[in-house]
Amino acid sequence: MNSSLYKPTDPSIWTGRVDGDGPLHRRYHQVIKPVDLGGKLTPTTDPSWALLGFSSDEGVRRNKGRVGAADGPDAIRKAMASLPVHDSSLKLFDGGDITCANGDLEDAQQILSQHVAGLIRAGYRTCVLGGGHEVAYGHYTGVANALGDQSVGIINIDAHFDLRDDSGGPSSGTPFRQIREDLQSTQRPFRYLCMGIQQCSNTRFLFDRADAWGVEYVMAEDLMGQTGEMVQDKLDWFMEAVDAIYLTICLDVFSASIAPGVSAPNALGLLPRDVTPWLRNIVLSGKLVAMDVAEMNPSLDRDGITARLAGCLLDECFQVSV
Structure with missing residues (x-):
């Protein structure tokens, strides 16, 4: 393992207001525990x-x-630090960062995969802070390696399929095509549900590819509209068919009015209320073992609103999970 690509968290990032020492006053910076993954887990x-x-x-x-998304993880940490923790039984650890040195994405994804697999084997659920959506390939690979023969369903809340070819090398637009190729090599099914898809964000070729590859998807307008029963039926059917779930949230699924800090801002994107009910259902399935949030770009953010959104979405999942 290339240890130079790993760095423990700087504990000073987890600071914020203190209202008191008791459990009723707790905020994330008071409950999170840094852990150095370079040592024994x-x-x-x-x-x-x-x-x-x-x-x-x-x-x-x-x-x-x-x-600019390389600076996303610390922006999300800072946004989460002062959020209140309402359930004192929440146990949260910060294992630090995997960096991408000299453009060697493939090496960084491999290191991420190894750390994720080690954490899951040790009994932890993983939450990865991005970073571009290339995070998905390394994260999923680690989950799959840790769970062995268990079937893993991918739920991607995203405006894009991210099934592109990689003529310029693996990228933020290719992770789920890469995952499918890996699964095909071992004759295992590709279980992929994408929620929030938009016509203006995908070519006709990508829609045809998704259909040909058996990808399940829900259009953004169906998440915004009065089609909750249809969405719930599809989500329930998908989750029932797998042993474990990997959830990935791409922040460019949201409206640019509340998520400007992304590479591809979305003029017709979702609002948080279109997504949070489905996040709760996914967590409450009891099958969620890993999740991440991708495309957080602080250099394009406005007043930290996108980082705050990312932190609140993760907080929603954490609080429901205990």
Whole structure:
């Protein structure tokens, strides 16, 4: 393992207001525990989440997007630090960051995969902070390696399929095509549900590819409209068919009015209320073992609103999970 691509978290990032020492006053910066993954990992039997940052925007650069997401993990940490923790049983650890040095995305994804697999084998659920959506390939690979023969369903909340070819090398637009290729090589099914898809964000070729590959998807307008029963039926059917779920949230699924800090801002995007009910249902399935948030670009953010959105979405999942 290339240890030079791993760095422990700077504990000073987790600071914020203090209203008191008791559990009723707790905020994230008071409950999170930094852990150095360069040492021996202590296994856990308690429901615990381990954060990892994936400080990469190399995939965004290869995808001809706007770089800056490599600074996303710390922006999300700072936005989360003062959020209140309403359930004192929440156990949360911060395992530091995987960096992408000299444009070597493939090496960074491999290191991420190895750390994720180690955490899951030790009993933790993983939450990775991006970083471009190239995070998905390394994160999923680690989950799959840890779970062995268990079937893993991917739920991607995103305006894009991210099934592109990689003529310029693997990128933020290719992770789910890469995952499908890996699964095909071992004759395993590709279980992929994408929620929030938009016509203006995908070519006709990508829609045809998704259909040909058996991808399940829900259009953005169906998440916004009065079609909750249809969406719930599809989500329930998908989750029932798998042993475990990997959830990935791409922030460019949201309206640019509330998520400006992304490479590809979305003029017709979703609002948080279109998404949070489905996040709760996914967590409450009891099958969620890993999740991440991708495309957080602080250099394009406005007043930290996108980082705040990312932090609140993760908080929603954490609080429901305990």
